[in-house]
Amino acid sequence: MNSNNTLRNLRNIGVIAHVDAGKTTTTERILFYTGENHRIGDVNDGNTAMDFDPQERARGITIHSVATTVHWQGTQINLIDTPGHIDFNLEVRRSLRVLDGAVVVFDGVAGVEPQTETNWRLADEYRVPRLAFVNKLDRTGADFHRVVASLEDRLGVRALPLQLPIGAEAEFRGVVDLLTMQALVWDRDDAKVPPRVAAIPPELLPAAQAARARLLEAAAELDDALLDAWLRGAELPVDALRAALRRGTIAGAFVPVLAGSAFRNRGVEPLLDAVVAYLPAPGEAPGAAASEGPLSALAFKLTADDHGAMVFVRVYSGTLKRGDTVFNASTGKPERVARLYEIHADRRVERDALVAGDIAGVVGLKDVLTGHTLAATKDAPVLESIAVPAAVIDVAIEPRQQADAAALAKGLGVLVREDPSLRLRQDADSGQTLLSGMGELQLEVAVEKLRSRFGVDVAVGRPQVAYRETITAPAEVRHVHRKQSGGPGQFAELTLRIAPLPRGEGFRFSNTVVGGAIPREFIPAVEAGLRQAAQAGPFAGHPLVDFEAVLVDGSAHVRDSSALAFELAAAHALREAALKAAPAVLEPVMAVEVVTPAESVGDVIGDLLRRRGQVQGQDARGNAVVVTAHVPLARMFGYIGQLRALSSGRAQFTMQLSHYAEAPATSATLAA
Structure with a gap:
């Protein structure tokens, strides 16, 4: 891989989607068509190659991002299959951080769903070029054109179909290739039978010509020679079109859209062709690091x-x-x-x-x-790291047998190292070990891993909301830490000023001490003491967030001052200052999306309002209605049972963290 020619024959891509959009099924077909697997795994049968973890097969979902290597048309494709469930969003985040391109799979009925939108924004953040694959077009209610419109409306992108579907729902049987103006028809669902090349059905020809005109216009905008030929009405070479579409995809000018039904083995080969043709090789993606130089x-x-x-x-x-x-x-x-x-x-x-x-x-x-x-060297530049989402749910966890305490500690240590979105802390009052995560499913999976991988039988408390504390006003304190009990003493004096920061800013520390009043070597200890104290706020014992601390002044003793003394002084000073700074409890507020039959909308909205929800809007999606709302997590436990009762079992919902907000006084009291 030392030559640029070799780099052009490599693609690092991920497959991302909302849960149940058919992402793993699509990946399994890719493995089959590229020859990596000689049989097709099925999610329902629990025999997929990518979801090989026992929990994944038992639950029928992807939990871990999984890498594999395949080859197509002389190009090596390093492929990462990512989870679709919000609880495992870190897996998507850290995969997108290192990938050059992505295939985003959309349900042909549901279109843009909440987790798809979240993953799309992550791909925007990491500037990852994408292809869109509208899947499940054989399902009742599937509508390719509606999904394309939802991409443009909800994701704010220019969606550029490269294909049009032939047939709809159960009659979906092929696609029109708008570059070659030929039809690809799958007469059978047999994955071993390639598509038949045919003429475009006459009834689709006007729509195909109009869609191709839009495609040609998009390509011509990126190439002066193509633009000149297009304006003259000349025929545009297919290879030149592909090259222009590749440049536009990599630059983010538009998102190519393809159609198919992975389960019925329709549309996967053209998708692989598009991966090779339009997604970038290493070094081609926007903001890509140079490949030359040291490791x-x-x-x-x-x-x-x-x-x-x-x-x-x-x-x-x-x-x-x-x-x-x-x-x-x-x-x-x-x-x-x-x-x-x-x-x-x-x-x-x-x-x-x-x-x-x-x-x-x-x-x-x-x-x-x-x-x-x-x-190659210890002082080399550090690459941009990977942001870790906030934990919103805690469970208390302990071994049923005290003899398993060491094994539990080891197992928890491994899980937290593998998944940084899991957090461990000790409850200041009860001394219990609290495991925190992004959702109930993630914590269930973690507990099951402790049992199956580490052989620890654990007792788990009921899930609880991971509250936070903050301050709402500035405050300043002077604190003197003095201890003398024979031998060397401890002395540290400091003045600390704290002030609130906007939501989500976390903790910020600065030092304005002048003249060496506090020796420079003790400043890191002050910051360490503040960070340690912030792990358990003074009001209700929840982590203290969204504040800045400024070390204003202080003094040290030539013999009795030490890093430990200043660390302890800082911790005490923060607790004193926070109690003076109008502390408040913050609660996680979830973005909730409910898909419900129209006749149940009134009951669903009424129930959300009773849960302190704020309805953001409602839209039609096929023959269903989508209600979006912001609801405190504390009021969402057990929601699925109530929703099923309200809708005769026909509604479903998803939720993810939206933001932290100040909890009402009653919630704050309960939290304390």
Whole structure:
């Protein structure tokens, strides 16, 4: 992989979607058509290659992002299948961070769904070019054109169909290729039978000509020669069109849209063609790092098994060889590379070296975490890390047998290292160990892993809302920490000023001490003390967030001052100041989307209002109505049962964190 020609023959892509859009089914077909698998796995049968974890097969959902390597038309495709459920959104986030392109799968009936929109915004954040694949067009109520319109309306993109479906719902049997103006028809659902090339059905010809005109216009806008030919009415070469569409896709000028039904083996081969034709090779994506120069690689995922830990990395420049000693630029510590593996779902193929563009597994790294940078030198630039979503639900967890306490601690340590969106903390009042996560399903999965992987039988408390504390006014305190009990004493004096920050800003520290009143070596200890104290706020013991702390002044003793003394002083000062700064409890507010039959809309909205919900709007989706609302998480426990009762079992809902907001006084009292 040292030549640019080789880089052009590599694609690093992810497959992302809302849960149940057919993402894993699409990936399984890709494995079959590329020859990686010789049989097609089925989600319902629990025998998929990508969802190989026992919990994934039992639940019928993707929990972990899984990498594999396939080949199509002489191009190597490193593919990552990502989860669709919001509780496992970190898996999508860290995959998009290292990918060059993505295929976004849409349900042909539902169109743009909440998690699709969330993942789309993440792809925007990481500037990842995308293809859209409208799936399940064989289902009752599927509408390709409605989905295309929803892409433009809800995602704010220019959706550019490269195909039009032939037939609708149960009669969906093929697509019109708008570049070649030919029909591809699948006469049978047999994956081993390629599509038949045919003339466009006469009834579709006017629509195909109009759609092709829009496609030609989009391509011509990006190429002066094509524009001139188009204005003259000349025929545009297909290869030149593809090259222009590739440039537009990579630049984000538009999103190509393809059609199909992965379950019925229709439309997957053209999708693979589009991946090769339109998604970028390493180095081509917007903002891509240069591939020349010394080693630079990002660790984006960790897994642990009986053989030790494997770190998944994306190499951005240089070469990583088996046996190399490299540096973790995020910590400055050396690390030794024991083995390198190309990943094929649950299989591994050993490699001697990785080069720019490679995504692979590394064994032997001891202290590397998600988001760390591997480099040739310890002072090398650190790559942009991976943001971790906020935890919103806590459960208390303890071993049923005290003899399992050590095994539980080890298991929790492994899970938190693998998944940074899981958090561990001790309750200040009860001393219980609290495991926090993004949702009930994520915590259920974590608990099951403790039982199955680590053999620990655990007792788990009821899920509770992960409240936060904040301050609503500024405050300033002077605190003196003095302790003398024989031998060296402890002395630290400091003046601390705190003030509220906007929601979501977290914690910010600054030092304005002048003249060396506090020796420079003690300043980090002050910040450490503040961070430690913020883990349990003074009002109700919840983490203290969204505030800034300024070290204004202080003094030190030549013999009795120490880093520990200033750390303790800072912690006490923050607690004093926070109690003076009008503390408040924050609660997580969820963005809720309910899809319900029209006759149940009134009951659904009334129930959401009783839950302190604020209805944001309602829209038609096929023969159903979509109600969107912001509802406090504390009022959403057990909601699915009530929703089924209100709709005779026909409604469904999804939710994800929207924001934290100040809780009413009654909630704050309960939280305390």
